[in-house]
Amino acid sequence: MEARNCFCGHQAIIRTSWTQANPGRRFYCCARTVQKCGYFGWAEPQLCARAMEIIPGLLNNMNNLRASAREMQIKFANSSSY
Ligand SMILES: [Zn+2]
Structure with a gap:
């Protein structure tokens, strides 16, 4: 999986979604725990x-x-x- 940067300029982390609409689908988001920049991007195509x-x-x-x-x-x- 490619490395992506969030709006802070840091490397975005990959998390797994467990919502009903996207179970198990991975996405990129901000690595910060406070004052997240709100970056979001799917890492995988839709299931x-x-x-x-x-x-x-x-x-x-x-x-x-x-x-x-x-x-x-x-x-x-x-x-x-x-
Ligand atoms: Zn960020």
């Missing part, structure tokens, strides 16, 4: 319709699995303290 259909479902599944794993950890932690 195909099929990916947009599949990825949100996969994300949901992953979140559900994480939630039940956390629940099991809590149960286990509680039961082992007896």
Whole structure:
């Protein structure tokens, strides 16, 4: 992926979008944590319709699995303290 500069003149960082419309699509933005310049640019072309259909479902599944794993950890932690 090419290096891009934001409006501050610094090298822009790449982040991943997790919005419903662009799940998993990477974009460039300002690397600063305060007083960001607001630079924004997609690093990848728009996802195909099929990916947009599949990825949100996969994300949901992953979140559900994480939630039940956390629940099991809590149960286990509680039961082992007896
Ligand atoms: Zn900037």
